[in-house]
Amino acid sequence: MAEGITLENVVKTYGKGETAVHALRGVDMAVAKGEVVGLIGPSGSGKSTLLKCLGAVIEPTSGKMTIGDRCIYDNGWKVRDLRALRRDMIGFIFQAPYLIPFLDVTDNVALLPMLARKPNAVARKQARDLLDALGVGHRAAAMPSQLSGGEQQRVAIARALINRPPVILADEPTAPLDGQRAVAVAGLLNDMARQFDTAIIIVTHDEKIIPTFKRLYNIRDGRTVEDVTAPNA
Amino acid sequence: MISLAGRDILHSWGKFVLTGAGLGLLIGVTLSMAGVYRGMVDDAQALLDNSRADLWVVQKDTLGPYAEPSSLPEDSERPIRGMRGVAQAAGVTYLTMQIAHGDADVRVMVVGAEMGEPGLPGQPTHLISGRQIVRGHYEAVADLKTGFAVGDRVKVRRNSYTIVGLTSRMVSSGGDPMLFLSLKDAQAAQFQKDSDAIVRQRARTAANPQLNPPGNPAVAQAVNAVQSGNTNVNAVLVSIARDADPDAVAATIRRWQRLTVYTRAEMEEILVEKLIANSAKQIAMFLVILSIVSAAIVAFIIYTMTIGKIREIAVLKLIGTRNRTISWMILQQALGLGLIGFIVGKIAASLWAPFFPKYVLLLPADSALGFVAVMLICTLASVLAIQAAIKVDPAEAIGG
Numbered sequence: 001m002a003e004g005i006t007l008e009n010v011v012k013t014y015g016k017g018e019t020a021v022h023a024l025r026g027v028d029m030a031v032a033k034g035e036v037v038g039l040i041g042p043s044g045s046g047k048s049t050l051l052k053c054l055g056a057v058i059e060p061t062s063g064k065m066t067i068g069d070r071c072i073y074d075n076g077w078k079v080r081d082l083r084a085l086r087r088d089m090i091g092f093i094f095q096a097p098y099l100i101p102f103l104d105v106t107d108n109v110a111l112l113p114m115l116a117r118k119p120n121a122v123a124r125k126q127a128r129d130l131l132d133a134l135g136v137g138h139r140a141a142a143m144p145s146q147l148s149g150g151e152q153q154r155v156a157i158a159r160a161l162i163n164r165p166p167v168i169l170a171d172e173p174t175a176p177l178d179g180q181r182a183v184a185v186a187g188l189l190n191d192m193a194r195q196f197d198t199a200i201i202i203v204t205h206d207e208k209i210i211p212t213f214k215r216l217y218n219i220r221d222g223r224t225v226e227d228v229t230a231p232n233a
Numbered sequence: 234m235i236s237l238a239g240r241d242i243l244h245s246w247g248k249f250v251l252t253g254a255g256l257g258l259l260i261g262v263t264l265s266m267a268g269v270y271r272g273m274v275d276d277a278q279a280l281l282d283n284s285r286a287d288l289w290v291v292q293k294d295t296l297g298p299y300a301e302p303s304s305l306p307e308d309s310e311r312p313i314r315g316m317r318g319v320a321q322a323a324g325v326t327y328l329t330m331q332i333a334h335g336d337a338d339v340r341v342m343v344v345g346a347e348m349g350e351p352g353l354p355g356q357p358t359h360l361i362s363g364r365q366i367v368r369g370h371y372e373a374v375a376d377l378k379t380g381f382a383v384g385d386r387v388k389v390r391r392n393s394y395t396i397v398g399l400t401s402r403m404v405s406s407g408g409d410p411m412l413f414l415s416l417k418d419a420q421a422a423q424f425q426k427d428s429d430a431i432v433r434q435r436a437r438t439a440a441n442p443q444l445n446p447p448g449n450p451a452v453a454q455a456v457n458a459v460q461s462g463n464t465n466v467n468a469v470l471v472s473i474a475r476d477a478d479p480d481a482v483a484a485t486i487r488r489w490q491r492l493t494v495y496t497r498a499e500m501e502e503i504l505v506e507k508l509i510a511n512s513a514k515q516i517a518m519f520l521v522i523l524s525i526v527s528a529a530i531v532a533f534i535i536y537t538m539t540i541g542k543i544r545e546i547a548v549l550k551l552i553g554t555r556n557r558t559i560s561w562m563i564l565q566q567a568l569g570l571g572l573i574g575f576i577v578g579k580i581a582a583s584l585w586a587p588f589f590p591k592y593v594l595l596l597p598a599d600s601a602l603g604f605v606a607v608m609l610i611c612t613l614a615s616v617l618a619i620q621a622a623i624k625v626d627p628a629e630a631i632g633g
Contacts, residue, residue, distance in 0.1 A: 048631060057551065057628040086627075087553025094630060098548045100237075102244035107235060114234050115553055143244070159552070171631050 003068065004033040004199020005054065005167045010063030010073075012049050012222070023049040024060070024222040031199040033068075033166060036190050038213035039203045046222030047203050048171075054201065055090055055169050056082045068166045087115055091160030091168035091198070093189075095175045097152035099144035099159075105131065106140045109158045116163065123162075130158045133195075134188065150181045157188065161196055168193075170202040179208045186212040237558070238565030252534055253570050256527065257577025260607060263523040264582040265589070267599050270516045272592035277406040277504035281497060284325075286354040286470035287479050289495045290486055297493075298327050298467035299406050299500075300508045305492065307420075307464040316485055318477030323347040324466030325355035326419045329409060332387055339379050341412040342405040343389060345419020345466070354470035357413045363398030366415055374398040376410035389414070390422045406504050408591040416466070424463030434460050524610060531574075532614035535567045539618035543625055551627035560619045564612065571611035575604050 012024040023046045031037050041047050052058040054065070056072065056079075065073040067089050072079050079085045086092075099108045107114075109127035114120060131137045134154045139147055147155065153173060160168050170189065174182035186202070186209040193200045202213070210216065242249050280299070289298070290305070290313060297303020307324050314322040326345035331338040346355035348366045357365065357374045363383040366372045373394040375381040385396045394414060403411040414422065426434065438444045438456050445453040471494075473482050483494040495503065539546070546559055579600060586593040 051631055052628050055551070055631065057626075057631065083550075083553045083555060086551060092548075092551055092630070094548070098544060098630060100545055100549070102237075102241040103235075107240070111235075112552055115555075115558070117234070120235060 003066065004031045004035065005201070006030045006064075006066040007054070008064040010050075010053060010065060011061045012046075012053055012058070013061045022222060024053065027063070027219070027222070029217060031167075031201055033197045033199050034194050035215070036186075036193045036200040036202065036213060038210060038216040039201055039219065040205070040210065040216055041219035045219045047219055049222065050219065051169055051171055051201075051203055054167070055092065056085050087112060088163055089165050089167065091163070091165040093153075093156050093160045093168065093170035093173045095172040097144070097149075097156040099152060099155055101144055103144075104140070105136070105142050105144065105147070105155050108144065108155060109162050112159065112163050127158065127162060130162055131155070134158050134192075149176050150185070153177065153185055154188070157185070157192065161192055161198070164196055164198070166198060168198050168200045170200060172204055172206070173202060174204065174206045174209050182206055182208050183212065185209075234558075236565065237562040238569065241562070241566060242569050249570065250573060253573025254577050256530060256534075256570060256574035258581055259523065259527050259530065260574050260578025260603070261581030261585070262578075263520060263527065264578055264595060264600065264603055265586065265593055266516050266519050266523065267603065268582065268586060268593035268595045269589070269591060270513055271594040271596055271599065272589075273406075273408070273509045273512060274505055275594045276404050276408050276592055277509065278501065279402050279404060280406050281500055281504070283358050283403055284355055284470055285352075285358065285472060287473045287497060288471040288483050288486070289500050290322075290469040290471060290490070291467070291493050291495070293491060293493050295493060296503050296507065298325070300503050303467050304465045305467075305469070307416075307466050309466070309490065309492065310469040312490060313469055313471060313486055316482065316489070318473050318482040318485070319471055320474045320477075321353055321472045322469055323353040323355050324416060324468070325470050326416065326423050326467045327405075328419070328423045329405065329407070330389070332389055332412070334380055334385075334387065339381075340409050341375075341379055342407075342409045343419055343422060344411050344413050345416040345423070346413055347416045354472050357398065357400050357403060357411070359400045359402055360398050361401050363396070365398060366413065367397075369415055370418055371395060372397045372415070374400060374413040376400050376403040376412070378404065378410035379412060381412075387412070389418075390425065391427070392418065392421070394418070404592070406508055420463060420465070424465065431457075524606065527574075527607070528610040528614050531567060531570060531611050532617050534570065535563060535611075535615050535618040536621065538566065539563055539622055544630065546622050546625045547627055547629040550625060551630040556623050559622050563618050563622055564615050567611040567615035567618070568608060571607045575607045578603075578607075 007027050007029040010024055010027040014021040014023060027050060039047055053060045059077065060073060062075050072085060106124050106127050109130060110123035113123035113126060128137060128140050131140050134157060136151050136154045139151055144152060174185050177185060189200055291297035291303040292305050295301045295303045310322040310324050313319055324347060328343045330343060331340050347353050366374055371392065371394050373396050375396050377399050381387060381396045383396055383399060386393050435457050438453050444456045473479055479496045483496055486492060486494045549559060582595055586595060
């Protein structure tokens with residue numbers, strides 16, 4: 001399988017000298033396109049730091065990161081415009097949907113292609129098609145506040161997928177959902193990963209969805225990333 | 234690209250409109266303050282225009298008749314009338330006083346004008362109903378703002394006068410409406426002593442052997458006659474001939490009559506730059522304070538609105554929105570708020586202007602300047618919010 005995202009010995013240290021905090025001490029990770037992996041670990045283990053490094057939001061201290069066949073970090077950023085990198089190559093799904101409250105569902109999803117200077121009509125058509133695929137096409141004209149939690153999360157997934165990024169990072173996407181809906185969203189992400197040939201990394205504490213992952217990474221003290229196979233996969 | 238600011242405004246239009254309305258009332262007050270100043274200037278100019286004078290001849294070394302007391306003999310106008318370049322000259326008196334109208338008092342400027350021939354300087358203009366004064370005594374023309382009607386009788390000092398005509402926009406530099414009397418009546422109102430004062434004056438004259446020499450009562454009678462009357466005027470208003478140069482005519486009067494003469498430009502300077510200068514400075518201070526308060530309010534509102542959207546801004550930045558797009562959104566919202574505020578303020582100022590006791594003149598140029606100032610203030614006020622938005626770390630969108 002083609003590589004979606006690869007991390008080699010990624011280190012992140014906050015501060016210097018005796019007060020330095022070693023959040024990541026050498027993380028290796030590889031997720032193929034079309035694959036969904038879980039990232040688990042106790043609080044303070046470095047999950048969020050890893051997610052921020054993967055999302056090109058903070059700069060690692062050292063190591064190497066590759067998305068597809070493009071090296072984005074090798075002991076320094078290899079891309080000039082990190083915003084464009086995030087917009088075009090990385091999709092984000094958050095714990096809460098964080099939809100823009102003053103945009104309707106269609107424009108929440110279409111915003112990304114619009115930011116990439118696609119014509120509004122084209123971006124909206126693309127957004128409506130995706131919303132149909134995710135089963136929320138009938139809510140395309142609604143405002144986020146009119147949606148249920150599950151619908152909002154589906155719209156958030158559509159927003160993450162709209163630019164067809166090679167990688168999607170999901171930060172506890174099922175946390176606000178009940179068990180049935182959480183499993184449904186996890187299943188949806190698996191379907192979308194295959195359908196859109198996207199690598200999806202899901203950070204989670206949610207034991208209900210852990211069995212849905214074929215592979216799990218367990219991170220402890222930022223020291224090691226352990227590749228384990230989920231017990232019920 | 235869609236307008237994020239426009240969508241945000243439409244989404245929470247109630248909040249925007251209410252905030253804009255509040256700001257608008259403040260802008261309305263600011264526009265009204267400017268209108269009050271313009272009204273004062275316009276009142277001063279109306280006073281000069283309506284006097285139909287090109288030159289004001291006043292007591293030597295005074296700024297009379299509007300800014301300082303001035304008194305000169307009534308017959309000063311005769312030699313002036315005969316000078317080259319002078320078309321007409323007429324004595325005039327001005328006296329600001331309270332007169333009764335029903336149960337209330339009305340503050341008016343009593344103007345004494347020569348009514349001998351029509352069109353003399355100082356006579357009432359802009360007559361909208363009734364007629365001019367045609368009798369020598371006990372007739373008056375009042376400005377509409379006094380509240381008098383044709384046929385009303387008003388008492389000025391010891392005498393009663395019938396209102397025979399009404400004018401509009403005949404006001405003093407202070408905005409008090411004018412009440413025109415014949416020159417003789419006005420002189421009596423201004424200078425005539427009351428009965429008790431005359432009795433006391435006569436007693437003092439009788440007790441003074443120099444003014445009341447024994448065996449010659451005619452001297453005392455003559456002294457009493459002089460002291461009980463006054464034929465002075467406050468100024469002589471001069472209109473000059475069509476081809477005459479006002480400065481040259483003024484110089485001739487100064488040289489030969491040894492009186493102080495002001496041209497229209499000089500009198501305008503006295504009224505605008507001396508008489509209402511302090512009021513203008515007062516209003517300017519209010520304008521500055523109101524502008525600062527408006528800026529602070531807009532800055533606070535926009536800043537609060539931005540801080541309330543920190544998470545959304547973090548998400549926008551995380552998914553690739555540029556700082557300039559977010560800054561433009563905040564700036565547009567500030568400008569939108571300013572636009573709503575200005576529209577509300579302009580409407581409010583126009584609606585409440587007629588209820589001000591003094592004339593409020595809202596000039597389109599001032600409104601245009603006010604609009605530019607509001608937009609500038611809103612732009613400056615959005616800087617703080619833009620700085621806050623730029624500082625938002627996209628990592629805030631990711632938990633932990």
